[in-house]
Amino acid sequence: MTRVPQRAPFITFEGGEGAGKTTQTRLLADRLAAIGIACVVTREPGGSPFAEEVRALLLSGHLPPRGPMAEALLFLAARVDHVAETIMPALEAGQWVISDRFADSTFAYQGAAGGVPRATLAGLHHLVLGDFRPDLTLILDLPPEIGLARAGARGQSAVDRFESRELAYHEALRQGFLAIAAEEPQRCAVIEASGSPEDVAARAWRIVEARLLSKVG
Numbered sequence: 066m067t068r069v070p071q072r073a074p075f076i077t078f079e080g081g082e083g084a085g086k087t088t089q090t091r092l093l094a095d096r097l098a099a100i101g102i103a104c105v106v107t108r109e110p111g112g113s114p115f116a117e118e119v120r121a122l123l124l125s126g127h128l129p130p131r132g133p134m135a136e137a138l139l140f141l142a143a144r145v146d147h148v149a150e151t152i153m154p155a156l157e158a159g160q161w162v163i164s165d166r167f168a169d170s171t172f173a174y175q176g177a178a179g180g181v182p183r184a185t186l187a188g189l190h191h192l193v194l195g196d197f198r199p200d201l202t203l204i205l206d207l208p209p210e211i212g213l214a215r216a217g218a219r220g221q222s223a224v225d226r227f228e229s230r231e232l233a234y235h236e237a238l239r240q241g242f243l244a245i246a247a248e249e250p251q252r253c254a255v256i257e258a259s260g261s262p263e264d265v266a267a268r269a270w271r272i273v274e275a276r277l278l279s280k281v282g
């Protein structure tokens with residue numbers, strides 16, 4: 066079962082494009098706030114001033130593609146700063162943190178879909194973050210056709226460099242997230258992301274209640 070740490074819990078949302086992570090991150094934070102648990106809400110890439118600069122560099126499309134390994138290293142550089150500047154200080158001060166994406170995105174996008182070996186990414190993460198990982202990861206699962214249609218409906222300006230890749234890439238991405246969930250069932254839960262945001266939020270809430278709230282009392 067989920068390990069409950071001394072520090073406050075760290076929750077991440079993961080999933081492909083258009084799965085609704087950003088909405089669900091907000092809805093979960095609202096629901097926790099309603100029971101008196103104020104959360105730090107953050108995102109990746111980004112979440113600290115330096116990491117937001119790296120986000121702009123990675124997602125703007127102004128940078129010619131440098132391949133998945135260089136991308137992974139940039140995402141990781143942003144992540145190290147995000148953890149040091151934002152996530153860890155909050156957790157150690159007793160505040161819950163919810164992040165819209167974290168390390169599993171690198172394993173799915175640059176790993177499963179991009180071709181960087183899993184062991185390479187695991188080694189790099191271990192080198193710079195040790196054993197630090199989320200206490201609970203909610204993977205929002207959706208067929209890529211539906212996710213891409215949702216992402217497209219947000220308007221062309223919201224379609225970034227990663228969203229514009231072909232369907233096979235997004236299917237590999239989905240399988241990558243599902244493989245992570247199968248490998249780490251004690252940390253991860255897969256949530257069906259179809260239906261209304263409220264339905265999906267209710268599914269997420271049931272898992273947070275069972276895995277975290279029942280243990281913190």
Ligand code: TMP
Nearest residue numbers: 109110140166167170171174175227228
């Ligand atoms: P967003 O769609 O959640 O804003 O994320 C921005 C894009 O960055 C999204 O297409 C996924 C991609 N990404 C990676 O490729 N690797 C990573 O490690 C992270 C955090 C995001």
